[in-house]
Amino acid sequence: MLEDIDPDLKLKVENWTGVKLTDSLEGYQDSQQIQLSILLLQVSEVDQLKKMGWQPDLVAGHSLGVFGAAYAANVITKEDVFKLVSLRAKLMQSSYPEGYGMGVIVGLSRQEVAEMVKTIHTSENPVYLSNQNSELQNTLSGKLSAIKQVLNFATKSGATKAKLLRVPNPSHSPLMAKVANKMSQEITKLNFLDPDCIYLANNNGHPVKKAEEVKYDLANNLIHPVFWETMIDVALEYNPQISIEFSPGNAFTRLLKMKTDQIANIVLSEMSVSDADFLLNKWKG
Known part of the structure; x- marks a missing residue:
């Protein structure tokens, strides 16, 4: 580079x-x-x-x-x-040495993802709606266990993509x-x-x-x-x-x-x- x-x-x-x-x-x-x-x-x-x-x-x-x-x-x-x-x-x-990171959801509105995050988030299992990359591309930040729950929820709700990102910390949260x-x-x-x-x-x-x-x-x-x-x-x-x-x-x-x-x-x-x-x-x- x-x-x-x-x-x-x-x-x-x-x-x-x-x-x-x-x-x-x-x-x-x-x-x-x-x-x-x-x-x-x-x-x-x-x-x-x-x-x-x-x-x-x-x-x-x-x-x-x-x-x-x-x-x-x-x-x-x-x-x-x-x-x-x-x-x-x-x-x-x-x-955050381990257990935290980010995920991305494509194909759902920010409001739809926000509702899913609200359902999953707790103080012990935190997850936040983070970056707004485009109208239908938003990221999640938080504990990996909570992110995976939201990603699973998003997939069942019709997201075209819902996956973890190779980011080792919960940036933008x-x-x-x-x-x-x-x-x-x-x-x-x-x-x-x-x-x-x-x-x-x-x-x-x-x-x-x-x-x-x-x-x-x-x-x-x-x-x-x-x-x-x-x-x-x-x-x-x-x-x-x-x-x-x-x-x-x-x-x-x-x-x-x-x-x-x-x-x-x-x-x-x-x-x-x-x-x-x-x-x-x-x-x-």
Whole structure:
């Protein structure tokens, strides 16, 4: 994943965080390595596009992606964003050693899933409705035993997909409060700037323009659902011409295409930054 990354930038990240990025399958079993490597890939792409003269009008990130979005909006320095993500990953890795995680349900409305969660959830067997990825794709977070009960319920109720995710903690639920508290303490020490473009917040999907609002979103990202469906609906109200999905993957472009065919799409995991620059010049004129 990091084979084309500037080695000087990679070395800086390792020095800032104290984490050796091995860029290997074994290394990516470690939460800090995978989160830092994804961020490094995205920051590198942001830097290259900005060097070519491109600036975003609007940014949106999903979960870990909020840190890349905040960096792209010039809210946070490069050093600080890597240190924050390193802390986030370390705290996540140690928060729930086993027995907790996430699941996904496709084909049922958020309200339908909410009713199932309400039926199963108890303080001893907690499960929460978490991310809203699309109208009919929602995630669950909590104790695996409770998640499995909801998934079974969803399958019997006609869900097209109901399965566990390979996530070792109950992200985007109140169970991550301790992580959020420590992130909040760390973020208060940092100097944030107001975003120089529209930043869409994970915690409610709304556009924010103040540094304190972005701080809250980054610090408390893991205790709130990601309202991606709402974020995209809000983004479309600004009539964007072009979307760019930063590496790795194309999942969010696929979700966007389900909403509209009126936007030109660039997926950086499928082309070089120079190819993206060519298309931007072609489409923007």
